[in-house]
Amino acid sequence: MGIALSACSGPQGAGSAGGGKLTGPITFWTGYPTTDSNDKSKTPQQFWIYQAAQRFTKKTGVQVKIEQLPGDATMFTKIRTAAIGGGGPDVANVWSGSYALGIKSFLEPMGQYFNSNDMSQLSGWAAVSDGFDPRKKDTLFGVPDGTDGAQVLMFDKRVLAKAGVDPSTWPTTYDAWVAQLDKIKASGITPLSLGQNALPFILFDTWLAQVVGGSAGIFALSTGKRKFSDPAILDVAKKVVALRPYALPGAASTTDDQAFQQLLAGKAAMALGGAGGTFELQQRFKGNGGLAKLPNVAANGIQGGTVGGAGVAFIVLKNSKHKESAVAFIKHLLSASEQRRFAASKDPGPLVGRTDAKDYYTDPLINQLQQWSTDAANTFWPDNTFPADLVNELGAQMQLLWNGSISPSQFLARLDAKRDSLKP
Amino acid sequence: MTTPLLSRSGAPAVKSGSRRRRLSRREAVLAYATAVPAVVVMAVLLWVPVVSTVAHSFTKWDGITSTWTGLGNYASAFAGGQLLQLFQTNLVFLASIPGIFLICIITSVVLWERVPGWRFFRSVYYLPTVLSSAVVGILAKVLFSPQGAVNALLGQVGLSGLETDWFGHTGTAWAVLVGAFYWQTLGQGVLIFLAGLSAIPSEVVEASQIDGAGWWRRLFQVILPLLTPTVGYFLLTNVIFVLVDLFALVYVTTGGGPGGSTTPIDFLVYQKAFQDGDLGSASALAVLLLVITLVFSSLQILILRRVGGD
Numbered sequence: 001m002g003i004a005l006s007a008c009s010g011p012q013g014a015g016s017a018g019g020g021k022l023t024g025p026i027t028f029w030t031g032y033p034t035t036d037s038n039d040k041s042k043t044p045q046q047f048w049i050y051q052a053a054q055r056f057t058k059k060t061g062v063q064v065k066i067e068q069l070p071g072d073a074t075m076f077t078k079i080r081t082a083a084i085g086g087g088g089p090d091v092a093n094v095w096s097g098s099y100a101l102g103i104k105s106f107l108e109p110m111g112q113y114f115n116s117n118d119m120s121q122l123s124g125w126a127a128v129s130d131g132f133d134p135r136k137k138d139t140l141f142g143v144p145d146g147t148d149g150a151q152v153l154m155f156d157k158r159v160l161a162k163a164g165v166d167p168s169t170w171p172t173t174y175d176a177w178v179a180q181l182d183k184i185k186a187s188g189i190t191p192l193s194l195g196q197n198a199l200p201f202i203l204f205d206t207w208l209a210q211v212v213g214g215s216a217g218i219f220a221l222s223t224g225k226r227k228f229s230d231p232a233i234l235d236v237a238k239k240v241v242a243l244r245p246y247a248l249p250g251a252a253s254t255t256d257d258q259a260f261q262q263l264l265a266g267k268a269a270m271a272l273g274g275a276g277g278t279f280e281l282q283q284r285f286k287g288n289g290g291l292a293k294l295p296n297v298a299a300n301g302i303q304g305g306t307v308g309g310a311g312v313a314f315i316v317l318k319n320s321k322h323k324e325s326a327v328a329f330i331k332h333l334l335s336a337s338e339q340r341r342f343a344a345s346k347d348p349g350p351l352v353g354r355t356d357a358k359d360y361y362t363d364p365l366i367n368q369l370q371q372w373s374t375d376a377a378n379t380f381w382p383d384n385t386f387p388a389d390l391v392n393e394l395g396a397q398m399q400l401l402w403n404g405s406i407s408p409s410q411f412l413a414r415l416d417a418k419r420d421s422l423k424p
Numbered sequence: 425m426t427t428p429l430l431s432r433s434g435a436p437a438v439k440s441g442s443r444r445r446r447l448s449r450r451e452a453v454l455a456y457a458t459a460v461p462a463v464v465v466m467a468v469l470l471w472v473p474v475v476s477t478v479a480h481s482f483t484k485w486d487g488i489t490s491t492w493t494g495l496g497n498y499a500s501a502f503a504g505g506q507l508l509q510l511f512q513t514n515l516v517f518l519a520s521i522p523g524i525f526l527i528c529i530i531t532s533v534v535l536w537e538r539v540p541g542w543r544f545f546r547s548v549y550y551l552p553t554v555l556s557s558a559v560v561g562i563l564a565k566v567l568f569s570p571q572g573a574v575n576a577l578l579g580q581v582g583l584s585g586l587e588t589d590w591f592g593h594t595g596t597a598w599a600v601l602v603g604a605f606y607w608q609t610l611g612q613g614v615l616i617f618l619a620g621l622s623a624i625p626s627e628v629v630e631a632s633q634i635d636g637a638g639w640w641r642r643l644f645q646v647i648l649p650l651l652t653p654t655v656g657y658f659l660l661t662n663v664i665f666v667l668v669d670l671f672a673l674v675y676v677t678t679g680g681g682p683g684g685s686t687t688p689i690d691f692l693v694y695q696k697a698f699q700d701g702d703l704g705s706a707s708a709l710a711v712l713l714l715v716i717t718l719v720f721s722s723l724q725i726l727i728l729r730r731v732g733g734d
Binding site: 105262389421 | 486487488489503569570571587588589590591592593594680681682683684685695698699700701703
């Protein structure tokens with residue numbers, strides 16, 4: 001789909017944002033929603049991203065053509081293929097971390113467009129920095145777009161209450177949590193609905209980050225300084241597999257969206273997710289939705305957090321003929337006024353990631369999620385820091401581990417073998 | 425001695441010869457002019473990419489810059505038995521070809537003998553052929569997903585013990601893939617064999633029937649030998665398909681899983697090129713796949729010639 005937003009006023013190219021003359025039109029490939037599967041009557045113009053682009057056009061005279069990006073890793077396939085052919089969008093929002101950095105040869109460095117004041121208004125710069133060090137401005141290949149918040153357990157409080165589980169006294173240890181899963185199962189409902197990405201990249205990765213001690217340990221695993229075949233990580237793999245009797249069948253080949261829909265349909269008591277599904281959770285459960293952190297498998301949880309980053313980032317392609325306009329558009333979308341409108345729209349997407357975002361949301365559940373996302377103990381997308389090949393292998397081998405085709409120690413040995421085989 | 429330089433009409437022979445030469449030159453120009461568009465299209469769409477792929481297979485290439493790495497990409501493809509492991513996926517499909525061949529030939533002969541309802545069945549068998557591999561794959565994925573129709577049906581008929589995560593286990597994932605491949609290929613195979621059967625003189629079959637040959641004997645000792653060229657075409661096209669054209673089916677059905685166990689070589693070419701951005705390694709794998717396909721196709725042609733096919 002591609003719809004050009006016409007300028008409401010001002011000639012094309014005559015606008016200005018920040019003093020320089022802006023040219024256009026620009027093409028924006030986005031993951032922001034432009035359709036609603038539950039309400040087919042909704043037009044693209046009813047979504048925040050279209051309205052925000054219209055306001056940009058009105059302000060600058062630069063038209064914005066919006067096209068939808070796939071919601072999975074094929075977004076990079078689409079961008080890479082277009083960029084090799086000399087085309088592609090001017091600006092896009094994509095997964096951050098090693099995913100976005102994997103196409104850095106096609107990306108315009110962003111450090112030159114953002115001064116320290118601009119940067120201080122946004123969190124998550126590490127995840128768009130090559131080497132995950134945002135102090136080096138020449139290594140910035142994107143702009144953090146909000147935050148995916150924390151990856152948490154989502155549930156319907158009424159279902160848990162029926163099972164005699166009180167979400168206000170949520171267990172913080174694995175064993176206590178499993179005892180609760182037993183109670184839920186005994187009440188006649190399957191405790192967990194898990195998806196093929198949640199298994200490796202939320203469940204396993206969260207606990208992996210905990211037992212290796214956060215960022216430093218994750219980097220050591222990425223570079224081969226530390227082995228996956230480690231007693232503590234083996235214990236994590238065993239703990240993941242031990243959850244199989246508590247989950248709906250087929251988790252390893254169920255998409256995460258399907259898994260979430262199973263929760264909404266009342267087929268399971270809990271699912272894993274983040275910011276993306278929270279609004280729908282509240283809407284469907286009529287305010288009875290609840291969130292809880294995953295239990296800890298390490299004594300003190302995680303220390304110092306992990307460099308997972310924002311989850312989503314804006315990028316500008318080197319091929320773009322309108323880079324200034326593309327950057328102006330990013331700044332427009334991330335401005336306080338637009339982010340307030342985005343928060344009010346309740347459109348799915350990342351949560352507001354501005355450092356001043358304290359009162360953007362009225363829903364206590366969203367505020368809770370946002371608070372957890374800034375928590376130093378928040379474990380966030382460790383896969384964002386792994387090389388792409390290793391991420392693929394982790395996802396692939398998790399399928400076999402979950403279905404019992406390989407043992408936990410074989411699973412870890414295969415991760416080591418893949419990591420060791422990667423070219424430096 | 426005649427005067428070869430003079431024509432019958434008295435006009436110099438050289439004049440007639442030059443007209444012929446002019447004519448043949450004109451014909452040659454016309455022939456070249458007719459062939460040029462096809463040659464240009466082939467060059468641009470086939471030979472330039474092939475040459476470029478071979479050249480880039482010796483480089484580290486991200487789509488923008490390339491650096492010479494010699495045989496590094498080829499060494500990586502063989503390292504740790506990766507290529508062999510992927511080739512096993514293609515081999516499983518290869519091993520499944522005799523099965524679909526038998527199904528196609530039996531179905532074709534039955535239709536050829538005009539069993540009741542043969543017109544209806546001829547259309548039904550052909551229907552899946554008009555669907556692309558991607559559509560067939562999506563149908564298979566929907567039907568066999570954990571909450572899909574197959575598991576639901578098994579549960580409803582009291583066979584819930586057979587409900588499984590079809591794409592979560594290598595064996596069942598293979599069963600679904602091969603089933604989808606068979607379903608899609610059946611119509612094409614039946615069409616090819618019906619065309620071949622229509623060229624067999626009915627007297628030959630009738631004579632064998634009078635001589636007392638049963639159905640199976642007629643099939644294997646009369647019909648099949650007469651269908652050798654058709655069999656050859658069917659096998660050749662399907663062997664090439666399972667070597668270089670599995671991508672769409674695998675991509676949408678299993679995604680190469682579980683654990684990469686259903687990943688064929690052409691799927692890895694895609695992953696390397698467009699997911700990992702390692703176009704040099706992808707080029708090397710593509711060249712190896714080309715060589716493998718050439719070897720298999722040449723062997724098949726040789727064997728078919730030996731057994732009497734064209």
